[in-house]
Amino acid sequence: MLGVARGKSRYRLYSSVAASKPIVAAAVLERLPLYPRPPHPTVASFRELSKKWKQIIGEVDILEQTLDDMKGRAAPAASDQAKVAPVQSTDRKSLQRLLDQRLYLIVRGNSPYKGQKEWHFPEKKYVDEMNLRKCAESALETFLGDLSDVYFAGKAPGGHLDCPDFQRFYYRSHFVASKEVAASKDYAWVSRDELGEYFDETQLELLKRMLPNF
Structure with a gap:
């Protein structure tokens, strides 16, 4: 105490x-x-580097990675947008x-x-x-x-x-x-x-x- x-x-x-x-x-x-806070830029960079390294050594399927990248570039639906950016009060x-x-x-x-x-x-x-x-x-x-x-x-x-x-x-x-x-x-x-x-x-x-x- x-x-x-x-x-x-x-x-x-x-x-x-x-x-x-x-x-x-x-x-x-x-x-x-x-809602979770976005990761610190250093943490985000490390995760991205780790993902690329796993891809290089063959732990991530290339096709799966390509599909993930396509999903990331696609525009989210209205319901997903609400989840990503919830309305907050002041x-x-x-x-x-x-x-x-x-x-x-x-x-x-x-x-x-x-x-x-x-x-x-x-x-x-x-x-x-x-x-x-x-x-x-x-x-x-x-x-x-x-x-x-x-x-x-x-x-x-x-x-x-x-x-x-x-x-x-x-x-x-x-x-x-x-x-x-x-x-x-x-x-x-x-x-x-x-x-x-x-x-x-x-x-x-x-x-x-x-x-x-x-």
């Missing part, structure tokens, strides 16, 4: 934290990429944007530890839930309405931030549906690179280490 020193007991850690500062559990909800409330990247749900509203509006992940102050992950689930359920399309990755937090007035524990989860989120609150689906537009440097540094860069 990022940001928390290892101890003999996780429960002992939680109890000691609870005794000193309030605890906030945040749900980091992620939409996985819907609306940050839409899941149909940046389809080859991971997106994360953030909301803007009163945080559970401050009286001012700001951008944050769905989160809740820990009071009497069974554990911190249940607290994070409750925060996300309040926003989404239900968690039938959400999968939480493990029971341990993926990150921890020690703030002056509270402790925040991050729990990663995945959105396993492509339907749009219907919510009255202000929210956005943003990429890892866009998080810097919404969070301060301290939190951003943790998120950059916690979230995958691919």
Whole structure:
């Protein structure tokens, strides 16, 4: 777990934290990429070179290679064009944007530890839930309405931030549906690179280490 020193007991850690500062559990909800990213030019060049080399040493049938080349030059059908170049939205409330990247749900509203509006992940102050992950689930359920399309990755937090007035524990989860989120609150689906537009440097540094860069 990022940001928390290892101890003999996780429960002992939680109890000691609870005794000193309030605890906030945040749900980091992620939409996985819907389309693969095009390969890096170096990777693409290597694949092409490898294919030509196999052709030279006789591992690729010449006729098969010729047919593949003809298919590549043929104009794709309308349905294939849609698959190759899907329509993407520029609306940050839409899941149909940046389809080859991971997106994360953030909301803007009163945080559970401050009286001012700001951008944050769905989160809740820990009071009497069974554990911190249940607290994070409750925060996300309040926003989404239900968690039938959400999968939480493990029971341990993926990150921890020690703030002056509270402790925040991050729990990663995945959105396993492509339907749009219907919510009255202000929210956005943003990429890892866009998080810097919404969070301060301290939190951003943790998120950059916690979230995958691919």
